[in-house]
Amino acid sequence: MKKKHRPFRFLAAWTLHENFHEVVKEAWANNENWTSALEKFYPLIKDWNKKVFGNIHARKVKLQNRLNGLNIAISRKPSAYLRKIQFEVWKEYEKVLNEEESIWRQKSRHQWVVQGDRNTRFFHISTLVRRKRNKIEGLKNEEGEWIFEDETLQKMTTEYFGELYREVNSNFVPLELKGCFPVLDPNAYLSFVRPISEEDIKSAVFAMGHLKAPGPDGMNPLFFQHQWDTIKSSLCRFMVGWNLARNTNSLWSLTLKAKYACGNGILPSVEPRNNGSRLWKGICNNWRSILNGCEWRVGNGRSIKFWTDKWIPGCDSLINHVKVSLPDAEIAKNVDQFVTASGDWRWDSFEYLIPDNLCMKIASILPPNEQGKEDTLAWKGIGDGNFSVKSAYSMMKDVPRSEQRKIWSDIWKWRGPEKVRCFLWLCRHDRIMTNVNRKKRKLAVSDQCSKCPLVTETTLHAIRDCSLAKPIWMRLVRSECWVEFFGLRLEEWFDLNFQKSFGKPGSDWELIFGLTTWMIWKRRNEFIFSNTQMRDEDCLQIICHQVDLCKGAWEIYKKGRKEKPQKRDKFIRWEPPDTGFVKINVDGSCKEDGYGPASCGGLARDEHGVFICGFSAYLGVCSTIHAELWGMLKGLEMAWSLELKKVQLESDSRLAIELIEDPPGEAHPNQALDKDRVGSGSVRMTSR
Numbered sequence: 001m002k003k004k005h006r007p008f009r010f011l012a013a014w015t016l017h018e019n020f021h022e023v024v025k026e027a028w029a030n031n032e033n034w035t036s037a038l039e040k041f042y043p044l045i046k047d048w049n050k051k052v053f054g055n056i057h058a059r060k061v062k063l064q065n066r067l068n069g070l071n072i073a074i075s076r077k078p079s080a081y082l083r084k085i086q087f088e089v090w091k092e093y094e095k096v097l098n099e100e101e102s103i104w105r106q107k108s109r110h111q112w113v114v115q116g117d118r119n120t121r122f123f124h125i126s127t128l129v130r131r132k133r134n135k136i137e138g139l140k141n142e143e144g145e146w147i148f149e150d151e152t153l154q155k156m157t158t159e160y161f162g163e164l165y166r167e168v169n170s171n172f173v174p175l176e177l178k179g180c181f182p183v184l185d186p187n188a189y190l191s192f193v194r195p196i197s198e199e200d201i202k203s204a205v206f207a208m209g210h211l212k213a214p215g216p217d218g219m220n221p222l223f224f225q226h227q228w229d230t231i232k233s234s235l236c237r238f239m240v241g242w243n244l245a246r247n248t249n250s251l252w253s254l255t256l257k258a259k260y261a262c263g264n265g266i267l268p269s270v271e272p273r274n275n276g277s278r279l280w281k282g283i284c285n286n287w288r289s290i291l292n293g294c295e296w297r298v299g300n301g302r303s304i305k306f307w308t309d310k311w312i313p314g315c316d317s318l319i320n321h322v323k324v325s326l327p328d329a330e331i332a333k334n335v336d337q338f339v340t341a342s343g344d345w346r347w348d349s350f351e352y353l354i355p356d357n358l359c360m361k362i363a364s365i366l367p368p369n370e371q372g373k374e375d376t377l378a379w380k381g382i383g384d385g386n387f388s389v390k391s392a393y394s395m396m397k398d399v400p401r402s403e404q405r406k407i408w409s410d411i412w413k414w415r416g417p418e419k420v421r422c423f424l425w426l427c428r429h430d431r432i433m434t435n436v437n438r439k440k441r442k443l444a445v446s447d448q449c450s451k452c453p454l455v456t457e458t459t460l461h462a463i464r465d466c467s468l469a470k471p472i473w474m475r476l477v478r479s480e481c482w483v484e485f486f487g488l489r490l491e492e493w494f495d496l497n498f499q500k501s502f503g504k505p506g507s508d509w510e511l512i513f514g515l516t517t518w519m520i521w522k523r524r525n526e527f528i529f530s531n532t533q534m535r536d537e538d539c540l541q542i543i544c545h546q547v548d549l550c551k552g553a554w555e556i557y558k559k560g561r562k563e564k565p566q567k568r569d570k571f572i573r574w575e576p577p578d579t580g581f582v583k584i585n586v587d588g589s590c591k592e593d594g595y596g597p598a599s600c601g602g603l604a605r606d607e608h609g610v611f612i613c614g615f616s617a618y619l620g621v622c623s624t625i626h627a628e629l630w631g632m633l634k635g636l637e638m639a640w641s642l643e644l645k646k647v648q649l650e651s652d653s654r655l656a657i658e659l660i661e662d663p664p665g666e667a668h669p670n671q672a673l674d675k676d677r678v679g680s681g682s683v684r685m686t687s688r
Contacts, residue, residue, distance in 0.1 A: 013099040014045070014053065023048050056100050063093040087545075094549065295380040301336030301368030303375040306350070310380070311335060312361050321354050335375075339367045363620030364598065364630070410498040416511055416550050420518045427517060428494045430459045450528050460490045462524060469520045471536050472543075476516060477502045508551065515546045576607045581646040583607075586635040588619075588627030588653075598622045600631035604638065604647075613642060628656035 014020045027041035070086045138148040139156055147153060272284045296304045296311035304311050307319040308331060319331065338346045345367050351359055368375075411424050426432050435457035438444035449457040451468055463469055464486070477485050481502045488496060501509035519539060527533050577583035586602035598621065603614035615638050619630050632649060639647045651657060 011049075013056070014049070016095070016099050017053055019048070019052060056096060060093070060096050060100060063089060063096060067093060090545070293379055294377050297376040297378050298335060298365060298368050299373040299375045300370060301339065301372075301375065302334055304335045305331075306333050306335045306338055307331050312358065312365065313380070315358060315361060318350075318354055318358065321358060323353055326353075336368050336370075339369075343367055343369055357621070360597065360620035361622070363618075364622035364626060366633075410495070414498075414510060414514055415554050416514050420514055423518055423521065424494075424514055427459055427463060428491070430490060432459055432462070432521070434459050434462050451524075458490075460493065463517050463520050464493070466524070468524050468527060468533075472516060472520060472539055475536070475540060476512060476543075478504065508547065511547055511550055512543070515550070516543050519543050519546070574605075574609070576609060577648045578646075579607055581607065581648050582612060582639070582644050583648045583650055584635040584639060585650045586628075586631035587651070588624065588629070588631035590622065590624050590627055595623050596621060598624070598627040598630075600627050600634055602631055602635040602638070604635075604642075604644070613638060625653065625655055625659070628653040629659065632656065632660065 023044050024041070027044055028037045066089050067086070070082060070089065074082050074086065136153070138146045139153055140146055141156060147156060276284070294310070295313065296309055298304065298311055307322070307326065308317050310317055312318070319326070338349055340346050345362065347359075411421060411428060414421050414424065423432070431437070433443075435444050435447045435449065436459075439447040447456050449455045449461060449466060451466055452461070455461060455466075457466075464473060470486075473485065474482065484496075485493075485502050497513045498510060501507065503509040503512055519542060523534050523539055574585075582604050583606075584602055584604045586600065588598065588600035590596045590598035598619045599617060600619060601614070601616035604612040606612060615634055617630070617634050619627055622630075628651060632651060635649060636647070
């Protein structure tokens with residue numbers, strides 16, 4: 001159905017123009033109310049868009065023609081004057097490309113780009129696809145006939161919604177609700193009805209994605225964020241009283257378990273069905289991978305098989321490490337059957353059957369108890385136990401952790417255009433279409449380089465050793481580093497360039513390396529397919545220009561992000577507890593960095609600093625944060641044994657205290673040592 005009147009829509013590209021702010025200031029000059037200022041702003045911005053901002057496509061074509069003319073003139077008679085003009089026109093052309101990209105990115109409603117990459121064509125296609133999908137071609141009337149005429153469609157739509165929202169006369173009797181709800185205490189009431197402050201509104205505005213869909217006024221969040229200092233006064237007056245809350249819930253899991261009779265256990269029984277849906281067949285096909293990625297978190301221990309289930313973090317089933325064969329009755333035992341009446345592990349039942357390193361890991365796990373929570377399933381591919389597609393993919397591909405870092409960390413953290421980042425990933429894995437790779441795929445007869453006779457065109461030759469590439473690198477790499485730079489294999493060469501700078505002191509070598517590799521490949525393709533060879537000086541000039549553009553784009557990107565608070569040194573001393581209280585200071589650590597043999601300790605002092613009691617404990621093998629939580633639990637156990645009623649607990653681990661005050665999810669490795677076991681008393685953080 002065609003639109004007769006196109007509604008006003010704010011364009012993100014306007015914010016890139018240097019005069020846009022003046023138009024906003026003029027509309028909000030008299031500190032008018034929000035509605036009046038908007039009514040004034042609409043005609044001003046439309047006139048400014050037509051006369052000043054102009055048609056981006058026309059400006060782009062004009063600049064392209066100028067650049068083509070300058071290129072022809074320079075090729076005939078090079079001069080510094082023409083190159084200067086070319087550089088200025090190129091800067092203006094880059095600016096127009098930024099504006100065009102911004103418009104199509106906004107219309108496509110994607111946010112896949114940080115400035116510097118040109119995805120204009122992708123955004124354009126995305127917009128056309130979305131518009132086609134959202135367009136109403138026809139409607140079926142009450143007689144079952146399809147209607148396609150615009151006027152009839154508009155009439156049908158109006159009548160339908162008019163009937164839908166028409167008031168129906170009825171004898172409505174309002175419910176008597178007095179006394180049906182609890183009464184708020186005065187403090188809670190005041191907190192709910194307090195006026196919304198300017199900071200509350202600003203926090204909400206800046207938390208929104210800047211290119212999210214606009215409201216009825218046509219303004220998206222970018223306008224409010226970009227012009228906050230100018231419009232905040234009228235906007236805050238307009239926004240007072242605003243509030244929104246939403247809660248969602250889903251029953252798909254319960255529906256599937258009931259439909260396919262998966263049982264009532266925590267871990268469902270999944271079996272293929274001939275008449276199963278596509279969703280169920282997909283679950284069945286991948287269920288083995290799910291089982292391999294699951295591990296248990298011990299609660300009351302009644303649902304976990306001690307020998308056959310995976311319940312020790314970072315370890316497979318204990319049955320795989322048993323030194324002797326076990327009877328079926330022993331294998332069927334649950335974890336709760338290996339705990340003594342006093343709540344400790346029954347070491348004499350299993351210690352002699354498994355290796356010492358596994359015993360040390362079991363020692364760090366809190367034994368189950370009857371009053372504990374239900375046992376919980378967790379995903380072992382990630383630290384907090386919650387499932388993620390990334391960790392599942394790595395587990396299914398069986399990629400080692402160290403290899404994951406080499407493959408992803410260095411390249412995907414590279415601060416440059418997305419297309420170059422993808423190209424670097426392909427290079428690192430020897431996947432670009434050199435003649436060697438083309439011959440492997442039966443796409444070429446010869447694997448020799450088109451520029452260097454009798455030399456095989458490998459990935460390393462194409463981007464480093466070829467006569468089209470080597471002179472560029474020799475201009476950028478320090479001469480004393482040439483031997484090392486040109487003597488490495490592909491994998492070593494890539495890894496070292498992301499770890500060490502071969503360029504001039506103070507230069508951003510990672511950025512230079514990535515953009516140069518991309519430019520050399522682009523130059524090579526122009527030579528092969530267009531039979532044109534760019535001069536080394538021109539290639540270097542473009543590389544330097546792209547480096548400056550990326551640096552500027554990332555500076556703008558960083559300004560839009562919240563700055564991390566600076567660390568401050570703080571001198572501390574032991575502070576006495578409140579009158580009548582006992583303070584217990586606890587600490588925990590492990591021998592190796594992050595995970596290893598661990599211990600904890602602590603001591604109790606009264607309000608005068610007089611020593612009361614202390615403790616220390618060896619915990620087996622666990623993480624540092626696990627040792628900190630064990631220290632808290634052991635400290636409180638000491639207080640309980642001494643019958644201390646008023647206790648303040650103090651630790652230097654902020655993360656451990658946060659886990660106590662805000663308990664993690666059931667899948668977290670430290671969920672057993674949460675607030676339910678440690679308690680809800682006074683826990684205080686002290687700096688190291």
